[in-house]
Amino acid sequence: MLQRLKNARQVTALSGMKNVGNLFRQAFGRGWILVGDAYHQKDSYDAQGIYDALLGAKILAAQLIKWKTGGGSWDEAMQLYSSEVHNALHPMFRSTLDRLKREMFASPSPKMVNGLLRWVLTNKTYRQRFGLLATRSLSPKSWASPV
Ligand SMILES: Cc1cc2nc3c(=O)[nH]c(=O)nc-3n(C[C@H](O)[C@H](O)[C@H](O)COP(=O)(O)OP(=O)(O)OC[C@H]3O[C@@H](n4cnc5c(N)ncnc54)[C@H](O)[C@@H]3O)c2cc1C
Numbered sequence: 001m002l003q004r005l006k007n008a009r010q011v012t013a014l015s016g017m018k019n020v021g022n023l024f025r026q027a028f029g030r031g032w033i034l035v036g037d038a039y040h041q042k043d044s045y046d047a048q049g050i051y052d053a054l055l056g057a058k059i060l061a062a063q064l065i066k067w068k069t070g071g072g073s074w075d076e077a078m079q080l081y082s083s084e085v086h087n088a089l090h091p092m093f094r095s096t097l098d099r100l101k102r103e104m105f106a107s108p109s110p111k112m113v114n115g116l117l118r119w120v121l122t123n124k125t126y127r128q129r130f131g132l133l134a135t136r137s138l139s140p141k142s143w144a145s146p147v
Contacts (some may be wrong), residue, residue, distance in 0.1 A: 018104070020044070022097060027085060035060050040089055045104065046096040051136060059085045095133070095140035111123040127135050 020043040025034055036053035058083050067077035108117060120126050132138040 017044075022093070023091075024090075028075075033060060033078065033081070035085075040087065040093070042093055043098055043100055045100055046092070046134060048092055048096065048134075048136075052092070052101065055088055056085050059088060064102040091140040092136070095143070 004079040017141055020041075024040050025038070025072045027034055035056045037049060039056060040052060042048070053144060063077045063081040063084075066072065071077070126144075128136060131141050133140060
């Protein structure tokens with residue numbers, strides 16, 4: 001990266017996004033289903049959109065196969081999809097929102113930033129556990145001890 005950028009020059013202003021809509025939509029209705037970003041949208045701070053879209057599609061596929069092969073009604077299959085996909089995605093969603101509040105939207109004192117936050121963000125165990133959370137190898141419900 002350093003090699004490729006060493007003669008680079010910034011030509012426009014950098015922009016970021018704040019206040020992204022964070023939401024779950026109704027997952028299905030008569031003859032329609034939502035999956036991926038259409039169903040669940042959130043700030044990209046934790047970069048979970050692709051994982052969530054694939055996981056949602058996998059859960060939906062299982063229910064569609066069951067329904068198509070005679071395993072119950074459309075409503076039953078979609079109720080199961082709706083609750084299963086919500087249970088699978090909601091804990092990570094809560095974790096992202098908590099991190100956003102704490103790290104992007106709070107205004108901690110300089111003492112807090114230079115002390116506790118710096119210590120946490122440079123802490124090896126924290127970084128390792130955060131890496132496991134981001135790859136969904138640790139449950140969002142228990143990746144960090146409560147403050
Ligand atoms: C700037 C940015 C950075 C991101 N970075 C990351 C990241 O680092 N890691 C990560 O995991 N996620 C990231 N995401 C989120 C991730 O891209 C999305 O969560 C993911 O692509 C959602 O997949 P999807 O299939 O639900 O929707 P999409 O990938 O948006 O696919 C929907 C498709 O449907 C097509 N479409 C729409 N309307 C119609 C129509 N009427 N008829 C036919 N086709 C239609 C669209 O053209 C599109 O191809 C990022 C998103 C953005 C915007």
